[in-house]
Amino acid sequence: AQSVTQPDIHITVSEGASLELRCNYSYGATPYLFWYVQSPGQGLQLLLKYFSGDTLVQGIKGFEAEFKRSQSSFNLRKPSVHWSDAAEYFCAVALTGGGNKLTFGTGTQLKVEL
């Protein structure tokens, strides 16, 4: 069955430390890949996306993600976390070739310690 897995439910990092949030997918072909962020009381905001081409994609707020086909992964990274990055992060996929919906992972709650 097709699925998106975010193995870490909660992650705590210190401000200024680096961050990596994991995402793995299981699909028959390489889907479109996304990372969204949800701050408390807010909607989902798109951080970045991968469709094809360069496997390292840059997003907003200093985030980047790397697509690794061999590992079916699309991990989100940030070199230096700010306290305002505390939020819930969702990996999502959409089928290429006309799929109409996003399938989300279960999310990773990020806590930033000052």
Place this chain on the structure above:
Amino acid sequence: EPEVTQTPSHQVTQMGQEVILRCVPISNHLYFYWYRQILGQKVEFLVSFYNNEISEKSEIFDDQFSVERPDGSNFTLKIRSTKLEDSAMYFCASSVTGPEKLFFGSGTQLSVL
């Protein structure tokens, strides 16, 4: 920056009652979606809407649910007879081209008592 607007932000209803959740998508967008997130669970796709008809729906979107774009600007989700398990945050989203770039509203928290 244009945004997707959802009203109300919170809705409390009694089991068995009908509710209508309202959304105003971004004005030049063509694709419209409803997603929901039960507390502590993942965001789930409910339905997509394009060219005045449903283009895809999930198994969650049964006969109790319906969507409508009544006046060319609003996009509504109706739950005909709410159940306790319908309690969730409901997100509306819209896009120009499809799932490649969705803009989400801030959600309506529905509580069914």
